[in-house]
Amino acid sequence: MAGFWTPRLIMTQGYCEYTCSLCGSVCPTGAITDITAREKIERPIKIGSVYVDRGRCLPWSGNAPCIVCEEVCPTSPKAIYLKKETVSRPGGKKLAVQLPFVDLKQCVGCGICENKCPVKGLPAIRTISAGESRSLKNQILLL
Ligand code: SF4
Ligand code: SF4
Known part of the structure; x- marks a missing residue:
């Protein structure tokens, strides 16, 4: 139950676009950190x-x-x-x-x-x- 409603990636259906950080921009609760695509690549975020x-x-x-x-x-x-x-x-x-x-x-x-x-x-x-x-x-x- 700890993961109930937690988003889960199913890579056979879709993948994380390398140059995109839209999920952080649209997340209404801040659960996904809002970073730029440049930060995502340069840190990098894994x-x-x-x-x-x-x-x-x-x-x-x-x-x-x-x-x-x-x-x-x-x-x-x-x-x-x-x-x-x-x-x-x-x-x-x-x-x-x-x-x-x-x-x-x-x-x-x-x-x-x-x-x-x-x-x-x-x-x-x-x-x-x-x-x-x-x-x-x-x-x-x-x-
Ligand atoms: S894409 Fe081709 S080389 Fe890569 S893991 Fe799949 S079968 Fe192997
Ligand atoms: S970064 Fe990792 S997950 Fe993404 S395509 Fe390369 S090997 Fe696959």
């Missing part, structure tokens, strides 16, 4: 982090090449970086791919990578709240 599910990710699992998450990541430098590798396809053939890795220090948890990942049902890259700016206790990396 709403979480992502992790790659290697069992579902197309290049990690050897099923197909894919770099969609790296392409859509809006941060600079990008929070997704790629490493060229040759993996075994199901059936044994070799496949040249670029494997995605997440730089947790750059990731702001915007969720566009989860939203655009071509793996449907449960995307192969998923957003969690850990790493958020509002709580020093909910961190992945040791500070």
Whole structure:
């Protein structure tokens, strides 16, 4: 019940637009801090982090090449970086791919990578709240 009526982001339906801070401007109670888009990017404000599910990710699992998450990541430098590798396809053939890795220090948890990942049902890259700016206790990396 503690989270009753609390807004929740479902990244498969939508994501946090990197250059937008409208939620803070329209929130009538001040529950979301009213900051400018520039402040949001420059601090940066993080709403979480992502992790790659290697069992579902197309290049990690050897099923197909894919770099969609790296392409859509809006941060600079990008929070997704790629490493060229040759993996075994199901059936044994070799496949040249670029494997995605997440730089947790750059990731702001915007969720566009989860939203655009071509793996449907449960995307192969998923957003969690850990790493958020509002709580020093909910961190992945040791500070
Ligand atoms: S978009 Fe999805 S399937 Fe493609 S590389 Fe990223 S995590 Fe893997
Ligand atoms: S959530 Fe995905 S797209 Fe957004 S900053 Fe993190 S890695 Fe980049």
